[in-house]
């Protein structure tokens with residue numbers, strides 16, 4: 038099975054899936070915390086409209102997990118606040 | 125910059141049908157731009173194309189789909205056009221603005237095909253454009269709707285159709301409209317326990333729509349199919365019920381469902397709580413009008429007061445050279461989108477003077493549009509948002525998910541500062557100023573302020589664009 | 604008790620209402636739309652002295668700055684997001700730096716605090732490293748315009764003023780001696796008043812004609828870019844020195860010179876273009892791209908930042924680029940307070956001071972002194988010509 042790295046650990050996926058679908062399939066419903074209250078968020082609309090699913094992919098913050106294709110060896114990391122906090 | 129005769133924005137049922145019609149009845153060149161991973165739109169959503177032994181292939185998801193034959197026929201036309209060098213289909217291309225240039229139009233696009241670190245800009249010019257940008261789920265806030273695991277029904281469906289993923293083991297579905305059923309059925313097929321489908325409206329409203337139903341027997345068959353699946357999987361479908369709260373700390377763990385009285389208000393004491401690990405909610409769809417509004421084409425209210433693009437009987441908008449088809453002309457589903465796309469194709473071919481679609485095709489298309497539009501209007505009338513949708517909001521319930529604006533803050537803007545529409549609420553509270561630009565909360569803000577969806581919001585930029593990509597474009601145009 | 608009708612509930616009308624009610628004037632504010640929904644909701648909230656050369660406008664800006672601080676104390680700075688964040692004007696070339704220094708010299712003579720900055724990166728760490736120099740204006744401030752308009756109006760209402768939304772001021776009620784004694788709404792309703800204040804912003808020209816005292820106010824389109832929310836990476840309002848030249852220009856063509864600033868909620872605003880294209884609402888991609896490029900040149904980190912939103916507005920400008928403030932001799936009872944172009948937010952509090960002095964008798968056309976340059980008299984005979992030119 039193909040995998041990408043999520044916060045240091047492997048997440049399996051099937052090529053053709055998005056990063057978000059793979060995370061949900063792996064039982065992880067959230068991968069971001071919000072700017073104001075630090076609440077966890079994951080997929081809401083599933084089609085790129087709501088921006089709840091923002092995640093950092095290969096160092097690029099604020100990617101929509103529901104749109105980004107999962108690729109072997111990708112590094113996906115949980116995102117806090119604006120996603121630029123450590124720029 | 126690339127140039128073509130016709131530019132189609134959106135490769136859903138409407139865009140594909142338009143492309144097929146143009147290819148079959150003219151020698152025009154066509155470019156199709158779509159933000160998704162491939163053709164199909166929402167209805168025929170597919171996994172991203174992938175190779176390898178383990179890759180997800182569309183075939184294994186076929187049981188979640190309908191009208192696959194129509195899709196296959198349309199794709200075949202599109203493939204033929206590609207082979208002949210007349211059609212180019214570009215995926216992962218989000219048009220952020222569509223503007224008039226000379227005697228045509230230019231679509232400025234964010235090109236995401238290169239992956240997250242290689243987002244670029246591109247421009248396509250054409251003499252005629254079709255806006256077939258579809259729709260997105262309509263959500264309404266309720267306590268706990270921001271918990272992970274609570275999604276729109278379309279989101280659940282997208283995970284199923286494009287990823288083969290059922291988002292939960294125990295799922296509650298709520299809201300209103302026929303779309304709740306296929307989503308519940310798909311989840312059940314993929315092994316989820318759907319603890320209930322909670323349809324806010326009662327079937328009695330459909331009694332008034334006998335004519336629309338009688339003219340659309342196929343729709344009944346489709347509904348019966350889902351009903352069969354739901355019965356087989358023992359999924360309870362309850363009408364006159366609403367999910368009034370989701371509970372949990374880091375993710376959703378339970379929902380509270382309440383009965384609605386005749387006036388559409390949750391009945392005190394009728395609540396019951398169910399353990400779930402995922403929730404899907406949907407109150408219909410909002411047409412994706414960003415490009416159309418910015419172009420300034422005329423709009424009209426649909427039977428529920430939502431603005432949609434106004435078109436003539438061949439899908440021409442008020443702007444010469446701009447056509448619209450599918451959900452942007454009023455939410456009505458894939459079959460209507462195909463019929464409208466076909467008509468738009470016929471109009472484009474005729475208006476550019478490069479061919480003619482057969483009279484019979486146009487006549488048949490018009491008849492379908494007429495019949496299906498009638499059914500779509502019936503759905504809108506039979507599935508209104510219940511009057512008491514906001515009764516159970518709590519002061520701390522988040523209304524704007526992006527900027528985390530509470531219901532209390534929105535109420536204060538309305539009650540203390542006299543905000544009379546969604547725009548005022550936005551200016552005073554930032555509701556709708558975040559990443560999603562009000563696409564999620566805008567409908568609720570409209571209902572809370574004036575009890576109606578309000579006019580379509582102007583969004584001059586319809587997708588986020590890296591400033592670097594814009595800067596490069598500016599530098600390029602100087603050369 | 605003096606009765607005043609204010610036409611327009613933008614930042615200027617709201618500020619006038621607040622100032623007049625402080626002096627016990629009986630105020631009715633009318634607007635055909637909600638409070639602050641006109642140009643006030645379409646701009647940035649810069650309260651600047653830095654972009655103005657010596658003259659009546661700078662003097663008004665200085666008065667206004669003090670008045671805004673008082674308003675802030677009255678309403679609560681937090682509530683209107685009033686911040687004394689200061690401006691930094693950066694030069695992009697050596698020659699640009701020389702003219703910036705010369706401009707600042709003149710401002711200092713007029714009482715502006717303008718500090719030469721040898722090391723711009725010390726003030727703004729994320730600036731492009733090759734910026735040759737800058738001038739720091741600690742007096743520049745920022746406010747959230749719609750919140751400020753709503754709070755100013757609410758303060759006036761608390762003191763007994765009335766707000767009539769959805770009311771279109773259609774015509775003047777004129778006495779036999781030619782003086783104006785009220786307005787007639789489009790509905791036919793009459794609101795009687797001793798003074799009628801034209802605070803209709805970009806529509807001030809239209810309203811002035813309806814009041815029988817035409818002044819030329821024309822639209823000047825501007826676009827603003829708004830980014831995704833970020834941590835505070837830009838501390839001041841940072842703009843390139845060419846802005847200074849653009850403000851006073853009457854060129855019909857497009858001008859862009861970017862102003863970059865952070866907001867309280869993390870977004871960065873990049874403004875603003877100036878074009879004389881009437882009320883053309885279409886999107887100009889060229890403007891958006893040009894502003895983006897200028898912003899990325901000053902702050903390279905912005906290249907990786909997403910643009911989320913673009914909005915546009917139409918600044919109200921008079922042909923000589925000065926606001927028109929004061930009583931109109933052609934229609935006694937009418938006081939203009941419009942045409943503030945790209946500075947109406949900043950100048951609103953000071954404008955309200957002048958208007959309240961004109962209403963309460965502290966100031967007259969003959970005692971206007973340094974404010975005489977803003978009086979409507981200057982348009983005698985100029986109106987037609989200016990409108991044709993537009």
Ligand SMILES: Cc1cc2nc3c(=O)[nH]c(=O)nc-3n(C[C@H](O)[C@H](O)[C@H](O)COP(=O)(O)OP(=O)(O)OC[C@H]3O[C@@H](n4cnc5c(N)ncnc54)[C@H](O)[C@@H]3O)c2cc1C
Pocket residue numbers: 082084133134135136137138139157158159160164165166167168217218219220256257258259260261277278279281282306409412415449450451452457458461586
């Ligand atoms: C999430 C979701 C799931 C749905 N699932 C079903 C279902 O399972 N069954 C069903 O009957 N109906 C479903 N629908 C309803 C759906 O709207 C219609 O069935 C049908 O797909 C409408 O066809 P269309 O061509 O009008 O639009 P769509 O199918 O929505 O196609 C529009 C296309 O335009 C693209 N697009 C939009 N804006 C831009 C832009 N600016 N630049 C480039 N491309 C753009 C989109 O990526 C999309 O591919 C769903 C709707 C949603 C929102």
Ligand SMILES: Cc1cc2nc3c(=O)[nH]c(=O)nc-3n(C[C@H](O)[C@H](O)[C@H](O)COP(=O)(O)OP(=O)(O)OC[C@H]3O[C@@H](n4cnc5c(N)ncnc54)[C@H](O)[C@@H]3O)c2cc1C
Pocket residue numbers: 610611612613614615616633634635636637638639640641642643644645646647648649650770771772773802803804805806807810824825826827874875876915916917918919940941942943944945946947948949950
């Ligand atoms: C892109 C851009 C950036 C800007 N940036 C800044 C900045 O940083 N700092 C700054 O100080 N200024 C800035 N400005 C300028 C500033 O926004 C304006 O000068 C200011 O808002 C004008 O305020 P106003 O109250 O005069 O007008 P408005 O806010 O337009 O109010 C006029 C009101 O009059 C009402 N009205 C009109 N006709 C009638 C009628 N017949 N009957 C009833 N009501 C009527 C309208 O509905 C409107 O609400 C900017 C402007 C733009 C476009």
Ligand code: FES
Pocket residue numbers: 079080081082083084085086087088089090091101102103104
């Ligand atoms: S889930 Fe809404 S944008 Fe990805």
